[in-house]
Amino acid sequence: MNITRENIDELNAVVKVDIAKEDYAGKVEKILKDYRKNANIPGFRKGHVPMGMVKKQYGQAVLVDEVNKLLQDSLNKYLTEEKLDVLGNPLPKEQENFDWNEDAYTFEFELGLAPEFDVNLELEKPVTHYNIVADEKMVNNQIESIRKQYGKLISKDEAEEGDIVAGTFKNEEEGIEKETSVELEKLKGKRNLNKFVGAKVGDTFSVKTKNLFEDDHELIQHLGVDHDKAQELDIEVEFTVSEINHRELAELNQELFDKLFGEGKVTSEDELKEKIKEDAAKQFKQQSDQQLMNDVTKQLIEQTKFELPKEFLQKWIQTVGEKPMTEEEAKEEYEKSEEGLRYQLIEGKIVNENKLTVEFEDLKTFAKEKIKEQMAQFGQMNPEDKELDDIAARILSNQDEVKRMSEQLMNEKLLGFYKEKMSFEEKEVTYDEFVKEIYE
Template identity: 25%
Template structure:
């Protein structure tokens, strides 16, 4: 067996070999002898089947297994020659050449390795930034908002005209073409005017109406309304205003602080400190997500230089091409199938972005290992559950849907990326 191993770059290598027919035949003999000891063949006792019978019965399968064993030997010897450990490999080796003739097989196997990335200068790539400041006015306004949110609704004493911000307690029934429709009726419904909770125009027409008045409101359902039977239709609602409520006033004092902080001796100053801390975190998260994280990742992709595994880049291009194909007409897809050159030109338009994407993935992976950042599957599940509940969806169904679609690894990687970048930025603050 003649082997020639060549390390193309830091992430790719090729092993070329010539396997003689004699070597394949020797493998056939060896496999046949092993099989003769375990095979069940009618008319023979187990372990006593002649090798000639095994060869006759298994024929081509023996040859294929013998060739496969020779290929494994080629790979093993080639990796030894290149001094590449098995754990450094990523993906499956690719057979780029397999030419058989009467006396030999000429093969070429491409392998990809996890690239080595020098992360010594990563800290220097973290952009300079100032920790967001929070003014006393912002804290006071936030506490006022919280207090208003805690305030109970109370009936207004004077029977005045309703205005935006009032909560109307109403009975209503809706009609389309003079007929009441399903789901268009309710009693004692609390509607905050100006909230945009109802069909456009409904809340606006209640402004100026008083308690105990009955009115008819004419509206048009949006074209994209959830119910196809009602989408785009004109409707009339009969509405009776039973009560008008407003938010009661809540004093901003130590008592409010004790209620919100769940602490008997809490003070307003403590509440202000907690609120200030929360606003700082909100501002910092916004700064991180909107500006600093994209900027940091872009800088690392641009400045860190290393070789990329070819097959990973090609896979990324495949995904981009498939996505593009889903937006193309049948004629355009047919043209690509019939014109390999045009398909190759299309693939090349995605190469630069694919390389950046793959590069970013390897950088984040290497940093995660260096910084000890991990995201367990349980955390991914909790994140999906939380988001589903916020959107009013069934958490278990949402999780199963993501799992069935194969999205969990991508979600996990996204969480790792977020945590890695946050770790680097937080380190910058500490410095």
């Protein structure tokens, strides 16, 4: 066997594999002999079928299978030994007049080669690292939400502002008949509010869906319609009252604090506010870090210039899916995935050059931390190490989970590396300010 490579340019090459008869003949002969031993052909005793008949019936199929195995093994070995950094997979070139009846075969494969480039960790444009804090408005809203959640409902005969009115929305033509509970404070405008205020159990009245709620998305929940329909819906619906309740807010006392955070962990309203701020800061940190990662990724892609074997990759994309793509479909797919591929190459170079690795012990520790976070959500604040080890072992026995968590951990290591090596503009913002800057 002989393997040679011709470099077309810095990003494309063709590998030629010559396979001679002596490379495969012994293996093919052995397999055919095994077939002969076990073949059941009418008119012949088992193991006494003429070899000529076995070769005629199975010979070419065995030959093709063994040559293909030999071809793939030798090609993979060659790419490894030559340390070729290829993109996608080798693509076989079409060959005219190929004949399996010959003794020797030549195969050619196109290769797309990864480009050579350097990564500059000094960002050319400023990137902001947001420190998102909970403002007074958010803290107060959270306290009110807690008081509502742990409060109690008191049944009433007649609805007043601030009450919760249960009933059924109905419109036969549109096929709407939905039982729901309406918080009157979420209604939009006095006209709508006045339809509900003063209503009693058993009353039926009509309202218009357009501008019924402060947020049109409430129609999805209360009328049982889909998102697209809710946006355009402008009809009259009947509402029949079945129940009226007033929500009495829970008192901010030690009983509530203990129920929320465990006995004695919080002992005053001021401590409650600080605890809410701490918990919010943890959630906000994840969003802030994700945004930082997105911005750094975008910046690295913009400032790290290199060419890709575009034509090869579009051709490769045509072949990799379950269903072959047209040239136009592959071109579209390439354009959608090009930035992701560029960042994969940039990230891979950063990881390799800076020896960022995920060891099993790192993964085990990471898994245990995630398990502790989940258990804390259900009130299990101090699980034993053995319990954590057992759960982590079960999770890490699943290869899909190992892959997912390894990617998460590597992402965290990369983020830590960026924070250490790069300079960012620090900016403290409220959550509303963060949303406005990022999404508006």
